[in-house]
Amino acid sequence: MKDSMTLTKAELADMLFDKVGLNKREAKDLVDTFFEEIRIALEKGDSVKLSGFGNFQLREKPQRPGRNPKTGEEIPISARRVVTFHASQKLKSLVEDEYAGNAG
Amino acid sequence: MTKSELIGLLATRYPQLVAKDTELAVKTILDAMTQSLVDGERIEIRGFGSFGLNHRPPRLGRNPKTGEKVQVAEKYVPHFKAGKELRDRVDHHK
Numbered sequence: 196m197k198d199s200m201t202l203t204k205a206e207l208a209d210m211l212f213d214k215v216g217l218n219k220r221e222a223k224d225l226v227d228t229f230f231e232e233i234r235i236a237l238e239k240g241d242s243v244k245l246s247g248f249g250n251f252q253l254r255e256k257p258q259r260p261g262r263n264p265k266t267g268e269e270i271p272i273s274a275r276r277v278v279t280f281h282a283s284q285k286l287k288s289l290v291e292d293e294y295a296g297n298a299g
Numbered sequence: 300m301t302k303s304e305l306i307g308l309l310a311t312r313y314p315q316l317v318a319k320d321t322e323l324a325v326k327t328i329l330d331a332m333t334q335s336l337v338d339g340e341r342i343e344i345r346g347f348g349s350f351g352l353n354h355r356p357p358r359l360g361r362n363p364k365t366g367e368k369v370q371v372a373e374k375y376v377p378h379f380k381a382g383k384e385l386r387d388r389v390d391h392h393k
Contacts, residue, residue: 200340201340201341202331202332202335202341202342202343203343203345204344204345206331207327207328207331207332210327210328210331211324211328214323214327215320215323215327216320217320217324221313221315225313225324226328228309229305229324229325229328230346232300232305232309233305233347234346234384234385234388236300237388238388238389243305244300244302245301245302245305245329248333249377249379251379253389273392275390275392276389276390276392277381277386277390278348278379278385278386278389279379280350280377280378282376282377286377287376287377289333289336290352290376290377291376294336294337294375
């Protein structure tokens with residue numbers, strides 16, 4: 196389970212199978228639903244606050260001038276709503292204190 | 300939406316699970332994500348986004364009170380990039 200350098204939904208489902216005792220199908224489904232509920236909240240314009248981990252917030256970005264990098268032609272970048280993530284102080288401190296950069 | 304509201308939503312979707320299991324499931328997912336970042340591993344959730352660490356090089360800072368120069372050590376900070384599905388779904392201008 197720890198052999199890959201990337202955590203994915205499949206590994207999260209394995210952990211729910213091991214640690215919570217859900218069956219494989221339930222575990223996979225719950226991982227999907229976990230992320231889907233966060234998407235639904237954000238889509239509705241709600242921010243999502245997962246204490247100890249971090250907050251997902253929405254930002255309204257106004258239209259701004261842009262350029263086609265290939266042709267140099269000016270084209271406006273349309274107004275949009277984007278998601279930003281702010282790691283909690285706890286997560287930031289854990290990363291700062293325990294990850295010294297030896298793996299990257 | 301808070302973590303406890305998320306746990307509540309999952310509990311209503313999974314009536315076959317006891318409430319404690321739903322809470323443990325959310326804790327297990329968030330702990331695993333935290334541990335991955337602490338280990339310097341990336342997290343990739345298709346349709347949601349990816350988490351990783353960004354490097355901040357050492358820099359010369361200043362103590363804002365005294366104006367004294369201080370060396371700030373390099374560090375790593377968590378970073379999230381929304382995936383295409385999430386970007387498209389939250390952008391109500393589309």
